[in-house]
Amino acid sequence: MLEHLGEFKRTHYCGDVTGKDVGDRVRVAGWVDSTRDHGGVVFVDLRDRTGKVQVVFSPEISEEIVERAKKLRDEFVIAVEGEVRRRPPGTENPKLKTGQVEIYAEKLQILNKSLPLPFPIEDDVKVGEETRLKYRFLDLRRKKMAENIIFRHRLYQITRRVFNEEGFVEIETPYLTKSTPEGARDFLVPSRIYPGKFYALPQSPQLFKQILMVSGFDRYYQIARCFRDEDLRADRQPEFTQIDFEMSFVTERDVMDVAERLLRELYSELLGVEIGEIPVMTYDEAMDRFGTDRPDTRFGLELKEITDIAKECQFKVFRTVAEKGGIVKAINFKGGAKLSRKEIDELTKFVGIYGAKGLAWIKVLSEGLQSPIVKFFSEGEMNRILERLEAEVGDILFFVADKKDVVNQALANLRLKLGKMAGLIDEDKVNVLWVVDFPMFEWNEDENRWEALHHPFTSPKEEDVEILLESPEKVRARAYDMVLNGVEIGGGSIRIHREDIQEKVFKVIGLSDEEAKERFGFLLEALKYGAPPHGGMAFGLDRLCAIMRKEESIRDVIAFPKTQRGQCLLTGAPDTVREEQLEELHIKIESEENEE
Structure with a gap:
């Protein structure tokens, strides 16, 4: 029979009962984690979000309470009152904060029962993610998941404290706003009051925070919810x-200093890790050495370009690429000469994922060089390659020749794969760096136009303003990304605060005056009324939290995430709605038959 809580008032959380409470009467409540019947004495591990405590139901106290305890099952919700005693010598559990004590139960209230579980409440549970997400209320009871959510809570509190101490004002920006495409699809919300018109959920607070700067709130911050209707993967959510x-x-530097202070305090307070001076690397250097603008600097295997040598060699694949304006780069996989031909073939398929048409290789062995391409190089050319790649006996050299983007992407990913294969990446290491001096624009071949590499409100370098319209490919942005262990965790820029420069940028990316006014008219209008120079940044909180917790997926640091297909398996969203709701919004759903 189930009971009511009644006059019962909890005095302690389960995880807070320790040796200082010996001799005291306490009241605890929670979920039955496990039960054990040892010759008429029933032991129950009782759990709440703070931890577990052992409760003893003994005939010494009451035969009746023992019989009732024997009916308890995993995840029953109970309340217990009893005396705290020290565990007998030899029965202590050093793994638990409460492991030196136990509660001798004098009162037991069974508040609710539980059905048999779809999976056990254990950290190393072997169950598919879909089942975990469907029963998220059970998944969140697991210690690891509860700790992730509490860790995230603490991250919020430290963030707010740091910004408050720096003189920032926390201001919320709207969720229902105007559609201003920023690189991904907007989530649209139909208006009942204005038929045929829509709000959009914000992809970021970008325009509003710039308006706040124009409004005189010179230091703003927000832990902001953002929405993007895009294809998902492990590190993305709608x-x-x-x-x-x-x-x-x-x-x-002013913006970067605030970002650095926040990151240092988060790591220091949450993980006890001290972050030293954070180096700054230009975009060009990052791409040259690592093939990516978010390099993982915890290990070597840096890329080396050999295009100048390729132009002179007789290896047609290399020479043709070099003569057509492509590049040839290589990685020296130290000690990798032991790789089998099968393993090399698998690596060749791997770089093919990123557009590479092949993966050339040379093994440096004690008896000489082994490779199908060595014969196409003169002794002098080969010596120059070996010297540039600092090759030694036992190494294998990998080469990719193609367009610059393909080469960099293929070798950047190959570098990471080889680093993991060889165990070169220290997972406990925390390497942070800034990447700066990004190109302002990138060429969109599909649309045959320039587009902003970050967003169109990023300011160009002052010395590059005069070449904005004539040579957009040479313009550098006043942008900066913070990279942590090969992952971009935050990025920002100094913004455009002058209407004339903003209009030029819109012109470069192909926006007419009418289109610019339609999409961003309220920002352009604000820039006419004394907009100050300003800049800012945003950290991806979910990704940062996942990295700090060493989780592969951000879904494990979000209480109620969506699947990779954007579904909430717990609630069944997205779902159909009643016809009456659609009529109120002046929306009609056409069936697939009608579309055909």
């Missing part, structure tokens, strides 16, 4: 959270 901040009358 709704996500970012730590967003903006500052007026600042340089890049």
Whole structure:
């Protein structure tokens, strides 16, 4: 028979009962984690979000309470009152904070029962993610998941404290706003009051935080919810959270200093890890050495370009690419000469995922060089390659020749794969760096036009403003990304605060005056009324939290995430709605038959 809580008032959380409470009467409540019947004495591990405590139901106290305890099953919800005693010598559990004590139960209230579980409440549970997400209320009871959510809570609190101490003001920006495409599809919300018109959920607070700078709130921050209707993967969600901040009358270094302080305090307080000086690397250097603008600097295997040598060699694949404006780069996989031909073939298929048409290789062996391409190089050319790649006996050299983007992407990913294969990546290491001096624009071949590499409100370098319209490919942005262990965890820029420069940027990316006014008219209008120089940044909170918790997926640091297909398996969203609701919104759903 189930009971009511009645006058019962909890005095302690389960995980807070320790040796200092010996001799005291306590009241605890929670879920039955496990039960054990030892010759008439029933032991129950009782769990709440703080941890577990052992409860003893003994005939010494009451035969009746023992019989009732024998009916308890996993995940029953109970309340217990009893005396705290020290565990007998030899029965202590050093793995638990409460492992020196136990509660001798004098009262037991069974508050609710539980059906048999679809999976056990264990950290190393072997169950598919879909089942975990369907029964998320059970999944969140697992210690690891509960700790992830509490860790995230603490991250929020430290973030707010740091910004408050830096003189920032926390301001919320709207969820229902105007559709201003920023690189991904908007989630649209139909308006009942204005038939045929729509709100959009914000992809970021970008325009509003710039308006706040124009409004005189020179230091703004927000832990902001953002929405993007895009194809998903492990590190993306349709709704996500970012730590967003903006500052007026600042340089890049001012913004970077605030970001560095926040990251240092998060790592220090949450993980006890001290982050030292954070190096700055230009975009060009990052691409040259690592093939990516988010390099993982915890290990070597850096890329080396040999295009100049390739132009002179007789290996047609290399020479043709070099003569047509492509590049040839290589990685020296130290000690990798022991790789089998099968393993090399698998690596060749791997780089093919990123557009590479092949993967050339040379093994450096004690008896000489082994490779099908060695014969196409003169002794002098080969010596130059070996010297540039610092090749030694036992190494294998990998080469990719193609367009610059293909080469960099293929070798950047190959580098990571080889690093993991060889165990070169220290997972406990925390390497942070800034990447700066990004190109302002990138060429969109599909649409045959320039587009902003970050977003169109990023300011060009002052010395590059005069070549904006004539040579957009040479313009550098006042942008900066923070990279942690090969993952971009945050990025920002100094913004455009002058209407004339903003109009030029819109012109470069192919926006007419009418289109610019339609999409961003309210920002352009604000820039006419004394907009101050300003800049800011946003951290991807979900990704940062996942990295700090060493989780592969951000879904494990979000209480109620969506699947990779954007579904909530717990609630069944997205779902159909009643016809009456659609009529109120002046929306009619056409069936697939009608579409055909």
